[in-house]
Ligand SMILES: Nc1ncnc2c1ncn2[C@@H]1O[C@H](COP(=O)(O)OP(=O)(O)O)[C@@H](O)[C@H]1O
């Protein structure tokens with residue numbers, strides 16, 4: 001039995017098919033996997049901020065989070081999206097429980113270091129793995145929204161990729177980023193191709209060269225940090241590809257696998 005953290009990006013949440021959620025439930029019911037979902041919701045947060053006439057900006061892929069941005073992010077992530085994901089899993093015959101990082105101090109957080117201007121953006125300090133284990137032993141699939149809390153009860157907006165990497169590290173879980181692209185693109189002349197495998201060094205260079213930009217920057221950094229926590233495997237795959245998750249779990253090469261330098265590369 002292997003833990004797997006499945007990070008569902010806000011870019012793709014609405015486009016995930018019934019069959020995707022069926023695959024998550026099937027993985028759990030096979031007895032071979034214990035899935036945990038961490039979801040994002042960046043585009044929905046941006047849409048609600050716009051409707052509220054609140055301006056927001058990003059620095060290195062992280063949203064500058066004032067008090068009112070935090071309230072809006074929490075409404076969207078812990079309210080709307082978390083419950084949507086729970087409903088989809090239930091419709092697929094699964095037993096899911098939605099939690100934000102605030103519930104049961106699941107995601108203990110602190111302000112993200114070195115970026116004071118980001119406001120209430122957090123990084124994870126500790127994870128209540130006991131709560132996750134208890135829920136999974138009862139047959140639940142935990143669905144986690146990336147809002148953290150500190151010892152004083154202050155809430156923080158946490159990038160969902162970073163939250164997923166920390167949860168995977170704490171559980172020593174396989175980490176699967178489900179996004180709206182088939183993997184990491186690199187330019188080749190006029191065309192582009194998806195890297196089958198990428199090392200941490202290669203990825204740092206691609207960030208420096210501005211080949212990896214926007215939301216892919218924190219995703220790749222989170223992937224590298226998960227490998228530093230020595231999780232067994234990290235992959236980025238496309239949620240719109242109906243069978244990608246199941247194929248990955250059966251050992252097939254899908255998306256971009258991320259490895260520490262020194263591991264075999266089949267670019
Ligand atoms: N080199 C790259 N390869 C693939 N996607 C990239 C790359 N650089 C930037 N991106 C962008 O990153 C996006 C995925 O990040 P993001 O929107 O934050 O996804 P998610 O919501 O799934 O976390 C892609 O849709 C793409 O526009």
Ligand SMILES: CC(=O)N[C@@H](CCC(=O)OP(=O)(O)O)C(=O)O
Pocket residue numbers: 008009010011039040041042043045061062063065073121122146157158159160161215
């Ligand atoms: C600090 C920070 O940037 N938090 C993110 C949280 C949601 C997220 O990460 O969603 P995606 O996975 O869809 O990008 C935000 O406010 O957009």
